[in-house]
Amino acid sequence: MVEKSLWVRWVQCYLVRKGSFWSIKENTSSGSWVWRKLLKLRSLAKQYIKKEVRNGESSSFWYDSWSRFDTLKDLLGERGPLDLGVPDHYSVAEVKRSRRRSRRRRNHRVDILNQIEEVISRLDNDSDEDIVLWKHAEGKFKTNFSTSKTWNQIRNVRPVCTWHKGVWFSQSTPKYAFTMWVAIKRRLQTTDRMQQWNSSINTTCVLCNDMPESCAHLFFGCRYSGMIWRKLVEGMMKDAFTVDWSELISIVSKSWVTPIKTFILRYVMQATVYTIWWERNARRHGEKPRDIDCLTKLVDKYMRLKLLSLKGRGDYYEDGLITWFGAQPNS
Template sequence: MFILPVNVTADIERLMRDFLWSNGEFKRGKAKVNWADVCRPKAPLDACWSLRKILHIRSSVAGFIVKQLGNGTSTSAWYDNWLPCGPIGNIISYRDLYEANFSKKEVVSDIVGNDVWNVPNEWLDKYRIIFDNDPPILVNNKDDVCKWRTMYAKLTSFSVKVAWQDLCDEWVDVKWAKLVWFSQCVPRHSFITWVALHSKLKTPDKYIVVNHQFAQGCPFCLTQKASHNHLFFKCDYPKGVWNYFKMLGNLDFAPDEWYGIIEFLEKRPINKSIWSIIQRLILGACVYYVWQEINLRLFQNKSRPMNDLVKIIKKTIMLKLAGLTIKKSRQTKPTFELWNLKENGDFGLNLNDD
């Protein structure tokens, strides 16, 4: 209901930035993604703004607000937007209004009568952009109505949704948004995947070489440049992890490199089916745990066999699936068997004891 003070919102945003980028400690850190991009919606949405907020941007809103004339008695002759050229008070000088014995209070019915302009004759030549238009036809028993003119010049009733869509910057829909953010996702997996999709994970190829460890490149093969595309999932170790879950995720024809995988998944149906959910869980979990393994090798000199990492990822996804309520379908039975899950009544899943 009330606009927060600037200092309060700045402090809140600082806390959120520190939480995301400062390794769990509230200290100044280097952000990997611009804060303006962090705050952008995943797709153009019908986000809701209060009328009070709109009033703060009234200069931007004014051109969209149009008066549709009825009897012309509630529309300002000078300041409302009722002609194609816009408010005529922006064109006619105040001196001319004063010399013609007009005030600022006239309504449209004061300057239009019997389908003619009731204005000084010299105005007809001086302000042709206005008065070359035929005067509006007023209807005595009809009220003036305030309308919203969209960016496509369509007159419609005002709504916050329509205003938001017209006033916000035009953003191209993010095709991969639903691959990352969905109701069944694991948030920490989605966050790392989101950063990876912005190519902002600090992979070894982005480090300034300060020791031989980073000079070695990929922490798995030690020979190739450790780029996003190599680490997810062209290198043998992450590729082996990815190929294992391609079989479990009905992704037999998916590529083995980052950009190809994302393009492949974008073209597949993204919905609430069991396979769609599993495929997105696999993507997030594989990216998250491969990234975790990369950091273990770089910073802690630890490593895990591929089979161990596969078991961790599989167990994580199974636990997530076991907590979901899933309707039976032709797809569910073979899925349960493949993932070693059992039905719990008509809905829901449990892990098998074995």
């Protein structure tokens, strides 16, 4: 039981005292910073919790959602305890006992108060403890609390990102992954995008000097970048080899052949995208162009260094060098 927790018992004794967690003033100076933050989240939390009354001892008459009227204090306001003749701090059990002692049902001029009296009169004399119910879906409450179910109700649900595993994976290099992410989001400042605000810009690809530059062209529709990609992974991909950007994103976003080959393909693709983008920017700023073999060897070096850094960790990456060397025609 949660009530047996030392922390819960301390909070009940020194912070909640005879009242209810829901009735504590939000501007209280008692308790820690965390406690005051919890108090501010009550309006959100109360939407996802209600009580199933048995003996009524642990259910607040005014502040817990235990009847079809939800929270009675929200329904009747500050005058509710006075109009109904029930003190603000009473539990449901205390209300049951007080009504039994009076031996007659109270009648009110306001219909809603009479409806609440009817609910009170129908409460059973159960000896079992009250049950806390947590909202799992609209109109569906269960006795177990689910963090994921609650989170899915609080957050704004967005479409599932199908390509995230191809970008964010264990042992990736942050600057490579970031460049890959920006490329997939179509936010790289390629000339086809730059032309939208500067129509006079030259959109010809600086790598091949043949076609207009776009993200799909740079990776790897361009004959320059396409040749680099072919030299790096054709030996490993074999019949699955492609230079189509959309197809490659789909391939690296799923498990491919074996775990080590999946890692190598994802990593080498990110390293190649980063290196080609770097070369493209260098050329546009007047630096000396590097040939296909130079960039291929550079990406190959990045891949080997990454695999060497993983060697000796006792996982399947130790086989990475063998797999990578075996796929390279000149190794």
